[in-house]
Amino acid sequence: xxxxxxxxxxxxxxxxxxxxxSAGAVGSDxxxxxxxxxxxxxxxxxxxxxLKLDVVAPACDLRAVGGDLHLCGVDxxxxxxxxxxxxxxxxxxxxxxxxxxxKLDIPLPYLRRLRAARPDLYDANVNGWLQHRPDRRFLxxxxxxxxxxxRGVLRAVLSDSYRIVxxxxxxxxxxxxxxxxxxxxxxxxADLTESRM
Numbered sequence: 001x002x003x004x005x006x007x008x009x010x011x012x013x014x015x016x017x018x019x020x021x022s023a024g025a026v027g028s029d030x031x032x033x034x035x036x037x038x039x040x041x042x043x044x045x046x047x048x049x050x051l052k053l054d055v056v057a058p059a060c061d062l063r064a065v066g067g068d069l070h071l072c073g074v075d076x077x078x079x080x081x082x083x084x085x086x087x088x089x090x091x092x093x094x095x096x097x098x099x100x101x102x103k104l105d106i107p108l109p110y111l112r113r114l115r116a117a118r119p120d121l122y123d124a125n126v127n128g129w130l131q132h133r134p135d136r137r138f139l140x141x142x143x144x145x146x147x148x149x150x151r152g153v154l155r156a157v158l159s160d161s162y163r164i165v166x167x168x169x170x171x172x173x174x175x176x177x178x179x180x181x182x183x184x185x186x187x188x189x190a191d192l193t194e195s196r197m
Contacts, residue, residue, distance in 0.1 A: 030143060031093065031153065035189040044192065045168035053088060053144040053152065056160045060134035064126035067119035068092070069100075069154050075146045090142045090154035095194040099157040103138065104129035139164070155194065167197045 030048050033041065053074065061072040068089050075086040092100065097115060101108040106125055114122035137160035144152030178185050190197070 031155070031192070031194055033190075033192045036192065037189060038187045041190045041192060041197075042168070042171065045166075045171060048143060049166065049168050051143040051145055051152075052166070053140075053142040053146075054164050055140045055142075056137055057140055058134065059130040059136045059138065062130050062138070062140070064123040064130075065089075067115055067122050068151060069096075069126075069140075069157075071140055071142075088142065088144050088146070088152055090140075090144065090152045092154040093194045096154040096156055100126060103157055103159075167192070171197065 030044060030051070033044055036044065053071075055071060055074055057071060057074075063070050063072070068091050070087040070089055072087050073085040074088045077084045077086060092115075094112075097111055098108055100106070101111045104126065106129060111122065111125065114125060139156070139158040139160050139162045140154070141156040141158065141164075142152045142154050
């Protein structure tokens with residue numbers, strides 16, 4: 001799936017991911033890598049694996065607050081009083097905003113404009129359409145460090161019928177197949193973006 005970059009995002013491929021600026025967001029440096037060697041790519045994908053959060057959640061467990069998506073009750077904190085459930089706070093990438101727009105039938109250019117200029121209206125639109133069908137379920141894919149007190153990164157909002165396929169598994173399976181076929185392949189560089197490897 002290819003998502004066009006919004007006009008207010010950097011176009012220089014070395015400038016990093018198009019994650020909205022969020023102080024203390026976890027994982028924003030783990031989304032995009034250009035011209036990585038194979039070892040760096042595997043290390044990056046393993047880091048993503050350690051932080052991945054994949055949850056099938058009903059629309060009633062999702063809400064937009066300040067342009068971030070809150071996923072209700074997925075964080076757990078152990079205190080003297082017991083276990084407390086908390087929300088995961090996730091900052092959407094441009095690709096995740098595209099998914100939200102498609103799933104909620106909100107025009108993507110409009111949603112991007114709201115994110116940039118009117119986060120209150122972004123929240124109202126997303127929440128309004130989520131509440132329209134609260135039993136609808138989504139596969140929410142994120143990078144998140146529970147209990148770290150930082151925002152995570154919302155990578156995708158997909159249909160709950162999607163099967164989870166991770167880039168690390170795809171890469172290792174492809175390399176294994178190449179090795180089994182006896183093909184002489186030298187990976188000199190690889191790119192990882194929000195939506196492609």
